[in-house]
Amino acid sequence: VSFGYTQVSPQEKTRKVGEVFSSVARKYDVMNDAMSGxxxxxxxxxxxxxxxxxxxEQILDMAGGTGDIAFRMVERGAHITVADINQDMxxxxxxxxxxxxxxxxxGSLVFTCQNAEQVSFPNNSFDAYTIAFxxxxxxxxDRALAEAHRVLKPGGRFFCLxxxxxxxSGLKEAYDIYSEHLLPRMGQAIxxxxDSYRYLAESIRKFPPMPAFEAMIRSAGFANTRVEPIMGGLVAIHSGWKI
Ligand code: SAM
Structure with missing residues (x-):
């Protein structure tokens, strides 16, 4: 695992991710608007x-952070459990x-501090599991996906943004320049x-491409997996069902 261009252990990655989100929590929502226009x-x-x-419906919004996905879902009358590893978020x-x-x-909302790799809920608890960014x-x-599968009810659905x-091409080059140079500067300015925004850019570059990630979701036991690329794959929605 690498972080800030240096190799680090898995434990170190977990700690650094904690630092990044504690550091950005208060500015997180403003930065999201600035970074994505x-x-x-x-x-x-x-x-x-x-x-x-x-x-x-009972829905687990994992890595739910400051609630953007949860607020949209609770409006529709669902019961949302927002779980995140970071208490500041x-x-x-x-x-x-x-x-x-x-x-x-x-609907209802509950906030709980949890690591996606090992969550405290019993098997077959939720109708849907969402995880956005x-x-x-x-x-x-792989551990997070296995946990997602475990806590979903049979017939439950998994959605990842x-x-x-x-x-x-064209957009790819522009995006590389943006994420390598502009993003850390915006992070500094706003x-x-x-450093935190350098980490975010790096973690995006390292994430598996769509077919590889879809295969990981299938390996975790999900069926009928689907990928919906948005803006040429800048962002993608992956989904699957527990049957
Ligand atoms: N879902 C929110 C959204 O779309 O605005 C927040 C996304 S934010 C970019 C990523 C979140 O993932 C952070 O709040 C971070 O604390 C959380 N996170 C990172 N590692 C995690 C883990 N192992 N388990 C649970 N949450 C984690």
Whole structure:
């Protein structure tokens, strides 16, 4: 595993990811808008449309951070458990939930500190499992996928939104320049933290391409897997079913 261009152990990666998100938690939402030109909102809307949360469903939003996906799903009446390894991100999420009055309608929201690689819920607990821009930060992705499969009910669905591999030439070159040079500078200017954004860019480059990641989801036991590339693979929605 490498971090900031140096090789580190898996334990070290987990610790560094913790540092990165504690450092960016307070600026996380502003940075998302700045870095994606607001596009992350559209990707998240599309993602939740695909998940189709139903009133009364139990949904685990893993790596849920400051709640962007959870707020969109609770509006539709689902019961959302937001799990994240980082308490600072969850704290910002809980504050936002209070400000918005989220979960005060038909749906409900719970925030819990958990590692995706080993979650505390019993087998067959959830109707759906969502993870948005989270899985590439997990040290052992195979363990997280196995846990996702374990906690889903039979018939439950898995949905992952993640940066992927840009396949449109032209956009690919522009994106490489953007992520290598511009992103850390924006991180420095807006959040006073170039290193964290250097890590984010690096973790995007290292993430497996779409066919490889889809194969990992199948290996975890999911059936009927699908990949939906968005903007030439800049972002992709992967899904699968526990049968
Ligand atoms: N899902 C949110 C969104 O779309 O705005 C937050 C995404 S944020 C880029 C990634 C999140 O993954 C961070 O909050 C981080 O703490 C969390 N994370 C990283 N490793 C994790 C792990 N092993 N288990 C659970 N959450 C993890």
């Amino acid at each position: 607001g596009m992350h909102r559209l990707w998240k809307d599309r993602f939740v449309k695909r998940v189709k949360p139903q009133p009364g 969850l704290d910002v999420g809980a504050e936002r939930a209070l400000e918005r009055g989220a979960g005060e309608g038909e 989270g899985i590439r930060n997990v040290t052992h992705i 993640e940066f992927s591999t840009v396949e449109w 959040a006073g933290d170039a």
